[in-house]
Amino acid sequence: MKKVGFDSMLFTSLLLSLLLLFIVQSFMANVAFCQTYDVNGDGKVDILDILVWANAFGTVNGEEGFNPAVDVNSDNVIDIMDAVLISLHFGE
Numbered sequence: 286m287k288k289v290g291f292d293s294m295l296f297t298s299l300l301l302s303l304l305l306l307f308i309v310q311s312f313m314a315n316v317a318f319c320q321t322y323d324v325n326g327d328g329k330v331d332i333l334d335i336l337v338w339a340n341a342f343g344t345v346n347g348e349e350g351f352n353p354a355v356d357v358n359s360d361n362v363i364d365i366m367d368a369v370l371i372s373l374h375f376g377e
């Protein structure tokens with residue numbers, strides 16, 4: 286039983302490491318692409334941009350409903366990372 290506990294802890298650590306790596310990569314991708322976070326183009330980053338994100342949430346490039354403007358980390362998936370990145374620029 287102890288071994289199972291250790292394995293799940295190792296697994297959790299691995300997941301956290303991957304998440305951290307993913308976040309760092311997302312930020313670097315953003316710097317490279319100079320993506321705008323004002324996804325609806327009204328001049329500021331606010332809750333309306335999050336609503337635009339929510340409408341496209343869960344879609345991948347090529348699917349109906351996919352909005353490339355909301356894919357701010359350019360990974361061809363509209364997921365929580367895009368919302369996090371938009372949120373980080375909230376009010377700009």
Ligand SMILES: [Ca+2]
Pocket residue numbers: 323324325326327328329330331333334
């Ligand atoms: Ca906006």
Ligand SMILES: [Ca+2]
Pocket residue numbers: 355356357358359360361362363364366367
């Ligand atoms: Ca994305």
